[in-house]
Amino acid sequence: MPSTVVHCALAGLLAAALLGPAFDRRAVAVVLLVTVVPDLDVFSGVVLPGTHRALLHTLLVPALVGGLVVYDTRLRERSWLLGRHGWWGVRVAWVAVLAYAFAGIGLDLFVGGANPLYPLHDQFYRFSGSIEYSTQRGWVQTFVEVAPPETASGGGAGGRGAPTVDAGQLGSTAEVHVSSGVDPSRGAEPADVDRVFPVVRSGWQLLLVLTSLVALAGRAVESRRPDRL
Structure with a gap:
């Protein structure tokens, strides 16, 4: 800190x-x-x-x-x-x-x-990550990452569930x-x-x-x- x-x-x-x-x-x-x-x-x-x-x-x-x-x-x-x-x-x-x-x-x-x-x-947050340019992946940032519904729902049929957003959440007070x-x-x-x-x-x-x-x-x-x- x-x-x-x-x-x-x-x-x-x-x-x-x-x-x-x-x-x-x-x-x-x-x-x-x-x-x-x-x-x-x-x-x-x-x-x-x-x-x-x-x-x-x-x-x-x-x-x-x-x-x-x-x-x-x-x-x-x-x-x-x-x-x-x-x-x-x-x-x-x-x-x-x-x-x-x-x-x-x-x-x-x-x-x-x-x-x-x-x-x-x-909600406590810690904004930790990077921003970079890759010749293969283009612009990449890791401060806020979004997982698609398939990952969020465990890969169920039809990709049910909502995307999960990781913005460095640490928990509540x-x-x-x-x-x-x-x-x-x-x-x-x-x-x-x-x-x-x-x-x-x-x-x-x-x-x-x-x-x-x-x-x-x-x-x-x-x-x-x-x-x-």
Whole structure:
């Protein structure tokens, strides 16, 4: 599972790329803080078993917030966000929404697993696979695989039954427990349980963190240039 450090690294790249003239320390801080929010459901899992990577990892949260930003800035006669923070606030709000969805939730969804439509659809998914071009098979993707009715029904006459779709389903909150340093296993743990709080767990994660630091540092230097556009 990616650590909060890795999530913030991806969010930092989004901030460096998308904040534009709104880039400053306060804007970056807002984007990073918003990115941390989904991981706070690690504490909910202690009280509500199975809700780690579900309660705040639902895409309904950024969808709702994005809808509120559209309503406030496009449909209301007087925008609260524009009135309080101007164009800077609108830009930062949209980048924060994207960071929540892609850096906060998306990274877990593609690497470890998350419950992206909770509570409307209680199912953990892990989108793992590949997309490639083969000179013999053409374009091939394995993220979502569909088995024909013959396979789904055990090869019965006439191919009765419905196709089965494998999109990386892992189970519901009643079946899945995502281990963490706060809650290593479902239920009570022994007093000497090993609690692991990861920082980086692979070479690509370390590379992402280092790349984000370089990108943010470079963007900060660029933003201080008096002749910048």
